[in-house]
Amino acid sequence: MTLNAPRTANNAGAGTKLTLAQVIEAFSDGHLPVRFTAYDGSATGPADAPVGLHLGTPRAVSYLATAPGELGLARAYISGDIEATGVRPGDPYPLLKAMIEKRNFRRPPIGVLAGVVRSLGPGVLRPVAPPPQEARPTWRRIAAGLRHSKLRDANAIHHHYDVSGDFYRLMLGPSMTYTCAVYPTADASLEEAQEEKHRLVFDKLGLQPGDRLLDIGCGWGAMVRYAARRGVRVLGVTLAAEQATWAQRAIEDEGLGDLAQVRFSDYRDVPESGFDAISSMGMTEHIGIGQYPTYFGFFHDKLRPGGRMLNHCVTRPVNNARRRGQALMDRYLFPDGELTGSGRIITEVQNAGLEVLHEENLRPHYAMTLRDWAENLAGNWDAAVDEVGEGTARVWSLMLAGGRLGFDRNHVQLHQVLAVRPHDDGSTGLPLGQWWRR
Structure with missing residues (x-):
């Protein structure tokens, strides 16, 4: 029929x-x-x-x-x-x-x-075995430890990020930046928008030559290298081994080894302190809402008095629910990932003893970023399939399309929160008003 x-x-x-x-x-x-x-x-x-x-x-x-x-x-x-x-x-x-x-x-x-x-x-x-790209359901991950233990977090990051550096290059483009770009104009290219994002973060943090920056969840080190080129001493950390290797090689290739380093490390294992600034882009989504007090407490303890922090992450448009990733996100893209609203993040930043200075929502920019990543992936489809196999390439095509729809329809947002660790007397040493251009 x-x-x-x-x-x-x-x-x-x-x-x-x-x-x-x-x-x-x-x-x-x-x-x-x-x-x-x-x-x-x-x-x-x-x-x-x-x-x-x-x-x-x-x-x-x-x-x-x-x-x-x-x-x-x-x-x-x-x-x-x-x-x-x-x-x-x-x-x-x-x-x-x-x-x-x-x-x-x-x-x-x-x-x-x-x-x-x-x-x-x-x-x-009768149930059929899922595709090999699918992660185990949550209840079967307990063998790797409790949710957001160091081992289990490392396994989750490995699942998502240790795919192939060449595959990410085909999708992300030359900047190798896997976070929301900031488009200075509607017709700006992806590379121009990623450069603008790094400039915006650098300027919001008020970085100067000789300052010390800690970049948590640094990926392939784009922010690390951007700051080091401008005379800032930078330590980047990532739980993805392939990222750390790629990023350190890029640092050496640019002759930035005296100023920059990327470590394969859990942020909780960083011994240094007294940083002038800390940046965290695309990291909060992975750590778990229950870990926010520890996470932002780490920021407070690692910053010098007067030091600044910037947190850049995907959020929900509401704050009144603890939301884990839906089945597709949890099984294929971000195992153990959790999202909440920007208000909850600001609350936890304040509760850690940091003073919030500024926040903004970049939701339309992430929809455009995902559009341009998808354009790269589709334009390099045959090479991407050759690199990681069609099943894995399809996972990413689905993620980019679904993510773009989510940002288009305001199901998810992207917020930057800027804060400072005040001195004991409450002073910050910062200029009056907004010192960066947007």
């Missing part, structure tokens, strides 16, 4: 076997936003839709049946059992955007559900 057949999943007779297109219709109100085709030859949805989904194998059906929602869809897409049609390889954003803007899926009546199971066969409900 095909799209134009008069019988539907809702009125099919008891003995009628449903096509896969009819099964999809059973879970919608009949107005699908995209074209759907399947390996059994059936189809549904508007014939002139610019984008669509092709269900290519029975395994895809099992993924969708055993993990309804985004996790099942992700498994089927990452494994290649579902294909996005009408889009460039490596850029599912137009498809996800069409699906999320007209979300109309529902749970069908029990009689229709029985017909679905009868048509697909009971075997479709």
Whole structure:
């Protein structure tokens, strides 16, 4: 039975076997936003839709049946059992955007559900091994220690960041900067925007030649090298071994070894103190909300009186919930990651004894950053697949597209919080007013 057949999943007779297109219709109100085709030859949805989904194998059906929602869809897409049609390889954003803007899926009546199971066969409900890129569920990670212990954090960072330096270069571009850029104009390039972000952080921290900067979660050392080129002495730390090796090599290649160093280290193991400034970009998402008092207390203890800190991280638009990553994020992208609102972060910064000076939301800039990373990935798709395999490349394409939608729709934000450790008498030694240009 095909799209134009008069019988539907809702009125099919008891003995009628449903096509896969009819099964999809059973879970919608009949107005699908995209074209759907399947390996059994059936189809549904508007014939002139610019984008669509092709269900290519029975395994895809099992993924969708055993993990309804985004996790099942992700498994089927990452494994290649579902294909996005009408889009460039490596850029599912137009498809996800069409699906999320007209979300109309529902749970069908029990009689229709029985017909679905009868048509697909009971075997479709038998769990199938997920793609190898999927991390263990939370309850199985206990072997690596409690949530946000040093070992478990190291394992989570390894899962996300120790993919391939060459792969990240294809996606991130020459700056090798994996945090939100700041676009000085709407038509600025990604590289211009990353340079602007580093300048903004440098200026907000009021750094001068000879100052000491600690960059926590330094990635491939872009901020480390930016500051060192301007005469600042910088220590960067990261829990990703490949990042540390790459960053230290880049430091030596630029002749910055006398000013900069990147260590493969947990931030909690940094013995030095008395820093003039601390930067943390894209790190707070990984440490866990329950660790905020320890984290920002570390900032306070490692700064000299009058020293500044800047925290740059993804947040929720609300503060009243402790939110862990959804299944897709937790299993494929950020194991054990947690997000909260900027208000909660500011509260914890203040509770640590630091004085908040300024905060701003860069949400539109992160949507643009993800757009440009996705453009890089799609433009280098064949090379990316050769480097890490198609499944891993698909994970990242899905992350970039989903993340962009999240920032577009204000489901997530990006906040920078600037603070200072006051002297015992309450003074800070800082200029009056805003000393950086934005």
